[in-house]
Structure formats: structure tokens, C-alpha cells
Amino acid sequence: MTISATTTTTHPADAVARLRALGPGASPDRLDDVRRAFHPSFAGPALIEYAGVRPALPDPDSALAALRALARAQVTPAPAEVLAAIPETGDELIDSLATAVAADVFGDAVAAHGSEAAAAAIAAASPRRRVLLLDLAERHALRCFAVADVIADLDRDRGHRHAALRYLSQCAGDPAAAEAIASARESTDDPYERVLASICLARLADVPDGAPLWTAPPPARPGLTVAQSMLLGSFDHPGAGASGGLTVLLRHLGHALPRRPGIARVVTLTLLGRDRLTERPALAEADGTGHVVLRLPVDAPGAPAQIDLSRHRAAITFLARQLLWLSGCTPDVVHVRYSDDGSAAIAQAARALGARTVFTLTADPHRSLAERYAAGPADPVAARFDLHRMYTADRLVATADTLLGLPGRPGGELPGYFPRLRGREPESVAEGIALLPRVPTAEARQQRLAESLFAPSPGLPRLDDAARGLPVILSVGRLHPVKQQDLLVEAWLTRGLHRHAALVLVGGDPAAPTAEETSVLDRVLALSEQHPEAAGRLAVLPALGNDDVRLLEHGLTRWLPAPTPHLYVCPSRKEEFGIAVLEAMDAGLLVLGPRRGGLGHYVEHGRNGMLADTATLSRFADGLTAFVRAAAGDPVRARAAAAAGRATVARRFGIDRVAGRFADVYQHSVATPRTVQP
Structure with missing residues (x-):
């Protein structure tokens, strides 16, 4: 036990x-x-x-x-x-x-x-x-x-x-x-x-009744049914609320995995709040590619915050178990990726259905706890939840049939944080993105998105015409304290970098913000008001669909030419892998990301991007300043580094290549005799 x-x-x-x-x-x-x-x-x-x-x-x-x-x-x-x-x-x-x-x-x-x-x-x-x-x-x-x-x-x-x-x-x-x-x-x-x-x-x-509410078409070919869960935020709107890069990854995997030999279909499990139940005629949605999105009803206005998932755990377990069966999508293998009660609920449902479970183990939340709960005052609610997440991660490790780890720093952190892996070494499997073609696509849409940075918006800053010709620092992601968009704005302002580069933030849902989004956005706007000399050099946009984010990134160079490469900055406290960073590299942007986490697995400092210490304002501001000045001081070298970044993504992280690795893991998990008791 x-x-x-x-x-x-x-x-x-x-x-x-x-x-x-x-x-x-x-x-x-x-x-x-x-x-x-x-x-x-x-x-x-x-x-x-x-x-x-x-x-x-x-x-x-x-x-x-x-x-x-x-x-x-x-x-x-x-x-x-x-x-x-x-x-x-x-x-x-x-x-x-x-x-x-x-x-x-x-x-x-x-x-x-x-x-x-x-x-x-x-x-x-x-x-x-x-x-x-x-x-x-x-x-x-x-x-x-x-x-x-x-x-x-x-x-x-x-x-x-x-x-x-x-x-x-x-x-x-x-x-x-x-x-x-x-x-x-x-x-x-x-x-x-x-x-x-x-x-x-x-x-x-005791018989699936084919109700329109949950019926999904049968797979077009034989093979495994793989279920994957994304229970945080909206699966339909990456970058808003708690949803982000993982949402993008799972959507692309949902399309790519059924193209691999031995995989018949992918079922993505997500949550649907009671307020949106009347908007959807069905809980199961198939797109014809072998990907089914199965929405589990939850008795909350929207997808609950991670800290609230324990309140819904029994219901999520029950509904996942029943709806996977009722929809005819009983899985052979289920993959969960968060150390929380949502993943625990899905894993428990998987075991009840006889499916194998795969758990992607990360150093989060362990990596930052020593800093967060040092001798100074601590938030008792946060401490309570972090201890619970550590416990939940251990339960998932103990019961998973297969453990995966994201590529990270040499030697790895996981053994220190999980000293009881029972002799099992997690297999390292990288994530990936859908690659966009080098030839220009959707040029009119690219131009509209680029010009939207200059279109006035009530309540949110936009660029003015004086920013044309400047390189753009782009940052895309959900508005959340761990993503530290406010730290990026403060470093950009206090170091006078607004004189050399415009800054564009994309993320959040201003129409219905979460508490975290409100906190970060208020801080960003307050910083902007304190520095009127930077007016017209900062743009804040709500979350865009992933297709639009990619088109904006690819369109910056074409429609907003500058003497140096456009830049992408991920200011997160830590980033386990960084789907958004890969997408920016694929677009030919020169990237800067945090040293802490897994970016060092593919960002080679000085060759295809740069890494910075994001733990404090002063350290990050130093790294950001060096990054902007290096690009401005040697544009030829900066463009070569950006091209090297794009080549890295094309060579190692295309979604079809990544889907092949996951398909191998799933087939091996099903074929291996079970050693963990369900």
C-alpha cells in the first residue's frame, strides 16, 4: 500500500x-x-x-x-x-x-x-x-x-x-x-x-444507449484507443484562464497520433462547467481525424481552479468512467500530466476501466518550494495545497504503469524529489508542435494580426506609429503570477528598453478574467501608467487562438520589418518544456527563456537562443538587457541564431516525430505485463 x-x-x-x-x-x-x-x-x-x-x-x-x-x-x-x-x-x-x-x-x-x-x-x-x-x-x-x-x-x-x-x-x-x-x-x-x-x-x-449527448463514431481502423486529460481552463481557448501550452500540445497530438500505426483514436478529456452545458448539444465531439473531445460536466460555473479540483474529484472519477464507456471510447491507455486531483480522478477511472496509465512526472511543484516556504511568512493555504500536490504526485507515481519525464537538465532532478521511484527510471519523451511551412500562408490574416497591434482598444494599451520599425519583443501565455509577464514589463521599462524595442503581450481573458489574470493585468497596466515615456511602445492583447498566434509570429517579419530580428521572451519563473517557445523558434524569432526548468534541453545559450535567470527582477533585467543589446549590436549573428532555433525545432520537435515517440510508449505500456496493482 x-x-x-x-x-x-x-x-x-x-x-x-x-x-x-x-x-x-x-x-x-x-x-x-x-x-x-x-x-x-x-x-x-x-x-x-x-x-x-x-x-x-x-x-x-x-x-x-x-x-x-x-x-x-x-x-x-x-x-x-x-x-x-x-x-x-x-x-x-x-x-x-x-x-x-x-x-x-x-x-x-x-x-x-x-x-x-x-x-x-x-x-x-x-x-x-x-x-x-x-x-x-x-x-x-x-x-x-x-x-x-x-x-x-x-x-x-x-x-x-x-x-x-x-x-x-x-x-x-x-x-x-x-x-x-x-x-x-x-x-x-x-x-x-x-x-x-x-x-x-x-x-x-447496463448497455450504452447511443444517446446523442455522448455518442462518438467508432474508429476508422483497428488499434489502441488513447485517452489524455486536460482539465484546467478552457480546451477551446488556450492562453485564457488556466489553459496554455499543454492544451495546444494535446490538440495537435489528438490529430497526429491516429496517423501512427497501431493507434486507432485519441480521446481528450476536458471539463465543461454547468453554465456552458446548455450551449453544447453533445458532450462528445469528433473532428473526423480520429480525435474525440469528451467533455465531462462539472458542477461549477467553469473549469475549476487547480486548488478546487479536490471538491469535484469523486464526480470527475465517476463521470469519466461512465462517459468513456457510454460513448464507446473505453481506452486501452490513459495519459495524465498534472500532479493534482484532476489527474488522480482520471487515473482512478482508467484503472476501474482496466486501462493502463501513463504519468508524466515533473519537478513541479517541488523545485520552488524551498524558496517559497523559507523562514519568512508563508501562505498557509498555499502550503496546504503544495503539500497535497506532493502527496498526489507520489500516488500517481505509485500506481502508474508507465512513467515519463520531460527532458531537462543533465543528471535530472526527479530522483531527489521522488526518492521512492521504486527503481523505475522515467523514460524521457519530448513534447512538440505542428510545424508551419516556410512559404507564406494566410498572408492577409497575418497582415491583419500584425496591424491589430496598432488598433486602439478600450482599456488595453496598443502600439502607435512611432513603434513601427522597432523590433518587437513578443510574449504569449496565460496571465498568471508564475508566468511573470509583469516582471517582463517592469524590466523592459526600468532598463529603458522601450527605446530600443516594442513589447507585445498576448494572453488572458479580459472579458471574464480569473483572479490571477486580474492581478497580473492590473500590475502590468499600473507599471505602464508609471512610465508615460513608454506610451505607444506596449501592446496587450487578449488570448488568441493558436492558429492566430502562429500567424502573428510568422507575420511579424513580413509585415513589420525591423533592422534586427524580432524577439520572443518567456519570463516564467520556470518552464517545464515550453510549447510557446518552440512555436516562436519555428517562426524564426530569437528566443529568451528561463534557465530553471527544461528549456536548456533545446535552447543552447548563444547558439540558437538565450537563457536567463528569472528568479528576481534585477537578474532577469540583466539577462533581458543583454539579450536586446546583443540582437541590436550584431543583427547578422542574431539572425543566424534565430535560424538555428528554427532548424532545431524542425529537426527534433515536429508533432509527427513526437507523436511517433508517444505511440511507441503507449503500445509498449499495453504490451508489458502489469506490475502495478490497479
């Missing part, structure tokens, strides 16, 4: 790696070392979880950490012990995180102690946990509650009603269950509840 096993040598300078190497019985010196390295709001729960330290006070975070410690124990607890360990704090986030952990450990307990012990534990548990108990019973096919009792409580509250419908959907053969679900569907105008009830009724029938 335990997440952990063998240990690995860690980097002595990294406090997170030293924390991860702890275990019960660690020496006082090692415990004190970790205490000194982190703020108490992080160190306290971390030491309870990793080293078995007894909490000084019975506070909610300590109780949550003790539950995670139970998940890491060498001996699997009994089902009743799991339920007794769940804290009830009244804090919605803590309680939802605890519920997610409890669902994991309860599954281990069922496997170790049997269904009879699990059913007895559920029957004896406090009725205050009724929503969790209903979901645990449904997940493990336990008939712990009388149908009549569940129906009698349908109107208790919204969360309870949804859990009750999910539970009733397994009660095939009981007419009362079907009648109650049908009545719930017909008596509500709520779009989420109507869809949920429809899915539950179809499950009760």
Missing part, C-alpha cells in the same frame, strides 16, 4: 530533497535541519507526514498531514481506521483535500482487507460523512445503503443529492432506483443535474 520504497541519493543543497528523504525514526539533527529550512506552516505538517513527528497541537493542518502519513504507512490500515482518521474541520478546502486522501487510502484498505470489512466500516461510520460514504460505496460496488433510505434523503442538499444519484446508478434491478433518478431528471431545470441523471439512468441500463 505504501507510496514509498527504495531511496536515492539527494542533492545536499535542496531542502525539499532532504525532506523527501526523511522517514519515521529520522534523527533529531535531520528533523531540525528541515525545521530551519522552512516556515512552520510548511515544516510542521511536512514533518508529520514524512517523518511521523507527533503534532504539537491538534490543528486542522496537522490532522490532514496525519491522514497523509497514514497513506504512507508500511502497513495498510483497516477500512474503519481510515474513516476514523478523516478530520472534520469545517474548513472547506481542508475537508475536501482530506476526502480525496481518504478515498485513496480506503481503496488500498478494500484491496488489503476485503469488501466485507469495507462495507461494515461504511455502515458503522458517522452519518455526517454521508456524501463520502455514498461515493466510496459506489466506487467499490458496495450496496451499503437501502435504496429507499437514499431516495428519502435526495433533497437534503445539492452535494448529497449528486452523490445519491451516483450511488443509485449501481442499483440495477431495483425499479425504485431507476424511478427516482428519472424523477430527479424530469423535475429539475438545472442543466448539470439533468445531465448527471441521464448518465446515471444509462448506467442503470
Whole structure:
């Protein structure tokens, strides 16, 4: 049951790696070392979880950490012990995180102690946990509650009603269950509840009924069905909200993978908020290329923020399991890429369907924790969530059939952050992009996009005619503190770089911004107002579709000529791979990106781009200044570096080449005897 096993040598300078190497019985010196390295709001729960330290006070975070410690124990607890360990704090986030952990450990307990012990534990548990108990019973096919009792409580509250419908959907053969679900569907105008009830009724029938809501065409040829998940932000609007480069990658893989031998179709799982359910006549959308987008309804206005996914985990697991089956898209292999409860939910659904799971493991969030939670004040909510993500990543590592890692720095960071990979070395597989042809395409559209940088826009700055002839520094991405667009603007302004280059930011949804988007955009606009001398040299555009971003990048040189190459800057605190950077390189822009992360795998400093330290304003401003001055001082060399960047992408990162590598991984995962228990 335990997440952990063998240990690995860690980097002595990294406090997170030293924390991860702890275990019960660690020496006082090692415990004190970790205490000194982190703020108490992080160190306290971390030491309870990793080293078995007894909490000084019975506070909610300590109780949550003790539950995670139970998940890491060498001996699997009994089902009743799991339920007794769940804290009830009244804090919605803590309680939802605890519920997610409890669902994991309860599954281990069922496997170790049997269904009879699990059913007895559920029957004896406090009725205050009724929503969790209903979901645990449904997940493990336990008939712990009388149908009549569940129906009698349908109107208790919204969360309870949804859990009750999910539970009733397994009660095939009981007419009362079907009648109650049908009545719930017909008596509500709520779009989420109507869809949920429809899915539950179809499950009760035990035969996919071909409903237009979820029917997908069968694949055109034999081969594997591959599912991939993208549950953050909008799959239709990369760069808005929480969606970004991964959305672009998965869309291109969805088209490219079915062209590979042995792959019949790709199903991309994404979330659809209840407010948009009425806009879409179907949850399954096929585009004729072998790619199906399957939208899982979620009881939230839009796709939840990552920190809120634990609240929806049980529902996501249930709906992924049912809709993949109902749509005829039962997968052979499922690939998840984030260390969060969304990925955990999809992986759990995959195992229930008998699919193999692939997990792309990254150093995020571990890499930045030592800085974020040093001795100074810490945000307890952020610390709580980061500890949970570390736990979730370990669970995904423990249960995945195949582990992948993104190419990164020599020697890799993963062994230090995941000292219990159980002797498995993740295979390194690069991501990629669709290559655009060298000959000009959609020239009229390119010109319109280039000219849009000068078109006045209420509330957002644009370039003026005095900026024509200047090289453009372009930066594309979702507006988020980790992307640090405000740091880029501040460095550009304070170093006087606005006299030498215009700056264009693309990203975000000003019409319906998230809290993170509002924060970054307000900071950018405030900086702009503080420097009126730079007016007309900064343009901020909302997120564009990926096709338009590519056309804008390719059109800059053609329609906005300058004496030096146009530039692309990724100011992120870290970038695990950088799809947007690859796209800029493919367009012939000279790129600058962060040293931290995986860009060093393909950006060779000084040869095909440049790397900079983005950890502080002063360090980044130094790197940005050197970058702009180098391009202006030696345009011939700068153009040669940009051409080398384009050649790097063409040689190594075209989507067809990348899809071939992923296809090999998926086929090997399915063909290899399973060593991880589902």
C-alpha cells in the first residue's frame, strides 16, 4: 500500500530533497535541519507526514498531514481506521483535500482487507460523512445503503443529492432506483443535474444507449484507443484562464497520433462547467481525424481552479468512467500530466476501466518550494495545497504503469524529489508542435494580426506609429503570477528598453478574467501608467487562438520589418518544456527563456537562443538587457541564431516525430505485463 520504497541519493543543497528523504525514526539533527529550512506552516505538517513527528497541537493542518502519513504507512490500515482518521474541520478546502486522501487510502484498505470489512466500516461510520460514504460505496460496488433510505434523503442538499444519484446508478434491478433518478431528471431545470441523471439512468441500463449527448463514431481502423486529460481552463481557448501550452500540445497530438500505426483514436478529456452545458448539444465531439473531445460536466460555473479540483474529484472519477464507456471510447491507455486531483480522478477511472496509465512526472511543484516556504511568512493555504500536490504526485507515481519525464537538465532532478521511484527510471519523451511551412500562408490574416497591434482598444494599451520599425519583443501565455509577464514589463521599462524595442503581450481573458489574470493585468497596466515615456511602445492583447498566434509570429517579419530580428521572451519563473517557445523558434524569432526548468534541453545559450535567470527582477533585467543589446549590436549573428532555433525545432520537435515517440510508449505500456496493482 505504501507510496514509498527504495531511496536515492539527494542533492545536499535542496531542502525539499532532504525532506523527501526523511522517514519515521529520522534523527533529531535531520528533523531540525528541515525545521530551519522552512516556515512552520510548511515544516510542521511536512514533518508529520514524512517523518511521523507527533503534532504539537491538534490543528486542522496537522490532522490532514496525519491522514497523509497514514497513506504512507508500511502497513495498510483497516477500512474503519481510515474513516476514523478523516478530520472534520469545517474548513472547506481542508475537508475536501482530506476526502480525496481518504478515498485513496480506503481503496488500498478494500484491496488489503476485503469488501466485507469495507462495507461494515461504511455502515458503522458517522452519518455526517454521508456524501463520502455514498461515493466510496459506489466506487467499490458496495450496496451499503437501502435504496429507499437514499431516495428519502435526495433533497437534503445539492452535494448529497449528486452523490445519491451516483450511488443509485449501481442499483440495477431495483425499479425504485431507476424511478427516482428519472424523477430527479424530469423535475429539475438545472442543466448539470439533468445531465448527471441521464448518465446515471444509462448506467442503470447496463448497455450504452447511443444517446446523442455522448455518442462518438467508432474508429476508422483497428488499434489502441488513447485517452489524455486536460482539465484546467478552457480546451477551446488556450492562453485564457488556466489553459496554455499543454492544451495546444494535446490538440495537435489528438490529430497526429491516429496517423501512427497501431493507434486507432485519441480521446481528450476536458471539463465543461454547468453554465456552458446548455450551449453544447453533445458532450462528445469528433473532428473526423480520429480525435474525440469528451467533455465531462462539472458542477461549477467553469473549469475549476487547480486548488478546487479536490471538491469535484469523486464526480470527475465517476463521470469519466461512465462517459468513456457510454460513448464507446473505453481506452486501452490513459495519459495524465498534472500532479493534482484532476489527474488522480482520471487515473482512478482508467484503472476501474482496466486501462493502463501513463504519468508524466515533473519537478513541479517541488523545485520552488524551498524558496517559497523559507523562514519568512508563508501562505498557509498555499502550503496546504503544495503539500497535497506532493502527496498526489507520489500516488500517481505509485500506481502508474508507465512513467515519463520531460527532458531537462543533465543528471535530472526527479530522483531527489521522488526518492521512492521504486527503481523505475522515467523514460524521457519530448513534447512538440505542428510545424508551419516556410512559404507564406494566410498572408492577409497575418497582415491583419500584425496591424491589430496598432488598433486602439478600450482599456488595453496598443502600439502607435512611432513603434513601427522597432523590433518587437513578443510574449504569449496565460496571465498568471508564475508566468511573470509583469516582471517582463517592469524590466523592459526600468532598463529603458522601450527605446530600443516594442513589447507585445498576448494572453488572458479580459472579458471574464480569473483572479490571477486580474492581478497580473492590473500590475502590468499600473507599471505602464508609471512610465508615460513608454506610451505607444506596449501592446496587450487578449488570448488568441493558436492558429492566430502562429500567424502573428510568422507575420511579424513580413509585415513589420525591423533592422534586427524580432524577439520572443518567456519570463516564467520556470518552464517545464515550453510549447510557446518552440512555436516562436519555428517562426524564426530569437528566443529568451528561463534557465530553471527544461528549456536548456533545446535552447543552447548563444547558439540558437538565450537563457536567463528569472528568479528576481534585477537578474532577469540583466539577462533581458543583454539579450536586446546583443540582437541590436550584431543583427547578422542574431539572425543566424534565430535560424538555428528554427532548424532545431524542425529537426527534433515536429508533432509527427513526437507523436511517433508517444505511440511507441503507449503500445509498449499495453504490451508489458502489469506490475502495478490497479
